[in-house]
Amino acid sequence: MEGDPTLRLRVFDLNCWAIRYLSKRRQERVRLIGDTLRQEGFDLVLLQEVWSEQDYSDLKVKLGGCYPFSHYFRSGVIGSGLCVFSRFPILDTLLYQYSLNGYPYMLQHGDWFCGKSVGLGRCWHGGHNHFAPGSCQLHAEYCREKDAYLPHRLVQAWELAQFIRHTSKAADVVLLGGDLNMHPEDVGIRLLRGWTGLRDAFTEATRFEGCEDGCTLVPNNCFTVKTELLPFPLGIRIDYVLYKAVSSFTVKCEELKTTTGTAPGMDIPFSDHEAVMATLHIRRQGQAVGASLGTAEPTLADVVTEARTEVGVGLRAAQRQRYSTGRMAVLALLLLLLQAAAALGALAGLAAEQPFPKLSFSLLAFLAIGVLLLATGLHLFHTMEVKMLQGTEEQMRMALRALQERP
Amino acid sequence: MEGDPTLRLRVFDLNCWAIRYLSKRRQERVRLIGDTLRQEGFDLVLLQEVWSEQDYSDLKVKLGGCYPFSHYFRSGVIGSGLCVFSRFPILDTLLYQYSLNGYPYMLQHGDWFCGKSVGLGRCWHGGHNHFAPGSCQLHAEYCREKDAYLPHRLVQAWELAQFIRHTSKAADVVLLGGDLNMHPEDVGIRLLRGWTGLRDAFTEATRFEGCEDGCTLVPNNCFTVKTELLPFPLGIRIDYVLYKAVSSFTVKCEELKTTTGTAPGMDIPFSDHEAVMATLHIRRQGQAVGASLGTAEPTLADVVTEARTEVGVGLRAAQRQRYSTGRMAVLALLLLLLQAAAALGALAGLAAEQPFPKLSFSLLAFLAIGVLLLATGLHLFHTMEVKMLQGTEEQMRMALRALQERP
Numbered sequence: 023m024e025g026d027p028t029l030r031l032r033v034f035d036l037n038c039w040a041i042r043y044l045s046k047r048r049q050e051r052v053r054l055i056g057d058t059l060r061q062e063g064f065d066l067v068l069l070q071e072v073w074s075e076q077d078y079s080d081l082k083v084k085l086g087g088c089y090p091f092s093h094y095f096r097s098g099v100i101g102s103g104l105c106v107f108s109r110f111p112i113l114d115t116l117l118y119q120y121s122l123n124g125y126p127y128m129l130q131h132g133d134w135f136c137g138k139s140v141g142l143g144r145c146w147h148g149g150h151n152h153f154a155p156g157s158c159q160l161h162a163e164y165c166r167e168k169d170a171y172l173p174h175r176l177v178q179a180w181e182l183a184q185f186i187r188h189t190s191k192a193a194d195v196v197l198l199g200g201d202l203n204m205h206p207e208d209v210g211i212r213l214l215r216g217w218t219g220l221r222d223a224f225t226e227a228t229r230f231e232g233c234e235d236g237c238t239l240v241p242n243n244c245f246t247v248k249t250e251l252l253p254f255p256l257g258i259r260i261d262y263v264l265y266k267a268v269s270s271f272t273v274k275c276e277e278l279k280t281t282t283g284t285a286p287g288m289d290i291p292f293s294d295h296e297a298v299m300a301t302l303h304i305r306r307q308g309q310a311v312g313a314s315l316g317t318a319e320p321t322l323a324d325v326v327t328e329a330r331t332e333v334g335v336g337l338r339a340a341q342r343q344r345y346s347t348g349r350m351a352v353l354a355l356l357l358l359l360l361q362a363a364a365a366l367g368a369l370a371g372l373a374a375e376q377p378f379p380k381l382s383f384s385l386l387a388f389l390a391i392g393v394l395l396l397a398t399g400l401h402l403f404h405t406m407e408v409k410m411l412q413g414t415e416e417q418m419r420m421a422l423r424a425l426q427e428r429p
Numbered sequence: 430m431e432g433d434p435t436l437r438l439r440v441f442d443l444n445c446w447a448i449r450y451l452s453k454r455r456q457e458r459v460r461l462i463g464d465t466l467r468q469e470g471f472d473l474v475l476l477q478e479v480w481s482e483q484d485y486s487d488l489k490v491k492l493g494g495c496y497p498f499s500h501y502f503r504s505g506v507i508g509s510g511l512c513v514f515s516r517f518p519i520l521d522t523l524l525y526q527y528s529l530n531g532y533p534y535m536l537q538h539g540d541w542f543c544g545k546s547v548g549l550g551r552c553w554h555g556g557h558n559h560f561a562p563g564s565c566q567l568h569a570e571y572c573r574e575k576d577a578y579l580p581h582r583l584v585q586a587w588e589l590a591q592f593i594r595h596t597s598k599a600a601d602v603v604l605l606g607g608d609l610n611m612h613p614e615d616v617g618i619r620l621l622r623g624w625t626g627l628r629d630a631f632t633e634a635t636r637f638e639g640c641e642d643g644c645t646l647v648p649n650n651c652f653t654v655k656t657e658l659l660p661f662p663l664g665i666r667i668d669y670v671l672y673k674a675v676s677s678f679t680v681k682c683e684e685l686k687t688t689t690g691t692a693p694g695m696d697i698p699f700s701d702h703e704a705v706m707a708t709l710h711i712r713r714q715g716q717a718v719g720a721s722l723g724t725a726e727p728t729l730a731d732v733v734t735e736a737r738t739e740v741g742v743g744l745r746a747a748q749r750q751r752y753s754t755g756r757m758a759v760l761a762l763l764l765l766l767l768q769a770a771a772a773l774g775a776l777a778g779l780a781a782e783q784p785f786p787k788l789s790f791s792l793l794a795f796l797a798i799g800v801l802l803l804a805t806g807l808h809l810f811h812t813m814e815v816k817m818l819q820g821t822e823e824q825m826r827m828a829l830r831a832l833q834e835r836p
Contacts, residue, residue, distance in 0.1 A: 093827070096816040096817065099809050099813050101816060113831050115827070116592065116827060117528075119528060121504065187599070188523045188549065188596040189595040192595050192596075192598045240618050342705075381788050385791060388795040391541075402506050406505060406506050406544075409504065409505070409508060411502070413524070414503070416500075416501075417521070417522060420500070421521060423521050
């Protein structure tokens with residue numbers, strides 16, 4: 023880009039669904055992904071759900087020739103699952119872990135253990151030209167009708183947007199690829215796009231080839247759960263490539279492709295998600311363009327208000343949970359104190375004889391201790407949840423004020 | 430600054446030590462802090478350890494007239510304790526919570542519950558001029574000779590430095606005030622300054638007035654623990670105002686002051702820490718200056734190497750902890766399985782009679798369940814710790830490579 027004022031950047035994004043012991047035909051698919059990436063020679067590869075570091079290491083060895091630079095983002099108990107492979111040097115990286123990410127006791131959903139994050143790199147292309155590729159994933163949606171995780175996903179979308187706003191000036195072009203677990207019309211994605219000015223490669227692409235409506239979770243992928251897609255016969259679009267140019271550059275999406283249920287020329291898919299492949303055309307401009315927000319500002323204010331309302335609903339639910347777990351802990355403590363008084367009474371000989379059978383007495387005490395510990399832990403957790411939801415609501419209020427009184 | 434190319438910015442930084450029920454004469458001191466801030470009329474006030482939101486609200490009401498803009502950063506169970514008051518509009522804020530912050534079971538140290546963070550604002554001064562004030566606090570040092578928290582504090586210093594590097598381009602001037610819990614010559618502060626190019630107001634100040642060597646934890650403050658300061662008869666300097674200009678601006682520190690054991694004109698101090706007050710002179714320059722690192726690069730590489738070695742020591746300790754808690758969990762599980770087998774055997778009538786007294790048998794089972802749960806929780810925690818330490822070590826390795834092959 024130093025001599026030539028234009029650059030064609032080919033980006034590959036995929037949620038790999040590579041969970042050890044759980045994902046079907048994982049090793050075969052990871053090998054397939056590696057082979058394809060090596061043949062196709064993209065410039066940037068943004069992967070999610072690479073939960074096993076061994077899979078990352080295998081890919082790194084295989085791709086070392088064509089993608090000499092890579093980074094695996096570590097977080098949470100299991101990891102973030104995020105990694106980036108690049109043809110250009112990665113100068114440094116930053117991981118931002120969302121403050122809310124589901125509940126540790128929802129073991130069947132498991133999001134809490136993943137440490138969902140956004141991982142941002144800073145790549146150097148030549149001269150003073152940098153671009154910042156990011157890979158991210160938000161909390162999954164398990165039930166669209168009664169989505170208990172919507173407030174958490176909105177907090178994550180907001181934090182992601184704030185993170186992009188504050189970090190984007192460190193590069194000329196920002197690129198974000200990931201499984202956002204939101205449909206294109208959902209409030210979270212409108213918030214993210216509106217508040218950052220990021221543009222959606224699918225809607226901006228000059229040419230498109232792939233699943234209808236750009237869907238990335240489609241019924242004719244053999245790994246998707248068909249019942250979940252019943253209300254959406256074409257599938258849903260939840261994986262995105264988003265971008266914006268920050269300083270004196272413009273970006274256009276020349277072409278966007280998705281896989282269509284199977285990997286090209288194979289009989290199995292890369293993953294239960296389709297891959298998104300974008301060809302971007304980056305051009306240096308004569309003069310600097312100011313950062314612009316994606317949506318007209320009155321509309322943006324509506325989006326922020328809508329998101330804030332949903333966060334408020336989540337806040338009240340979290341406050342109720344905090345209250346009920348606190349009450350449970352107090353009750354368990356009272357029961358323990360009562361038992362201690364009874365035991366002391368019996369020891370001091372106040373009662374003629376021990377009135378309770380010893381076994382059930384101590385079982386009850388252990389039960390009370392168990393409930394006390396559990397309820398206290400949950401109470402602390404919901405206290406944190408309330409704090410973070412309040413913090414986000416407050417930040418959104420501040421954003422609305424800034425939108426109204428924009429200098 | 431729009432018309433006038435220079436700006437004098439008066440900054441106040443204080444660790445308020447305002448812990449409900451624990452800090453001595455808290456309400457009196459918070460009132461005193463509020464009164465002084467109102468009289469003195471600083472431009473920016475960066476506070477730490479305001480743990481009670483009620484104290485923040487009281488300050489907000491009192492200071493509303495002279496500091497119309499303020500923000501309280503929420504995180505963790507108790508909160509981050511960080512807040513900012515400003516004469517200039519705060520456009521938006523970003524909170525970054527460090528990935529490691531001590532251990533939840535070290536209740537007597539309590540850092541884990543605080544959600545230690547850095548809170549960054551973006552203030553608008555006029556025209557296109559923005560500055561980003563940040564308030565931060567790192568993990569406390571409880572024993573300098575055998576500092577078990579050094580790796581965690583270094584991870585925090587590194588994350589703080591990366592956060593500043595990635596966000597600083599969003600403003601013309603970056604200002605960081607806080608209790609870093611590190612002496613000026615410690616590796617963490619050299620890392621932070623070297624890797625971000627932040628300059629230390631104390632060493633750069635044209636005029637200085639206050640405690641000798643700029644100390645902020647001094648023996649003649651009636652709230653400090655005298656025994657902790659025995660090896661340092663003058664006190665120690667752990668509170669800092671750091672700054673750097675990013676684009677076409679220069680910043681100079683005209684004057685730095687600290688309080689000297691008591692609040693000005695009073696008989697009690699503001700806090701157990703001394704306040705740091707800096708007067709900065711910000712001037713717009715004709716041409717943009719590139720961001721420069723604070724330390725000559727070979728020295729910086731040495732600092733990163735030193736920090737990486739310490740993080741490696743922490744990593745090995747965390748791996749040992751992960752192993753021993755995992756082993757403990759497995760042993761407890763084996764004991765439970767053994768008991769279950771014995772109980773089933775007794776039920777099936779294999780033994781002539783029940784060989785164990787019921788009470789001690791069930792007590793042992795409860796004990797095993799308790800140990801299993803606790804050890805599993807700790808194992809998960811230390812697994813996360815290992816991941817984050819590995820991640821930081823990897824990032825530092827990448828930084829060293831970038832320093833050696835700097836384009």
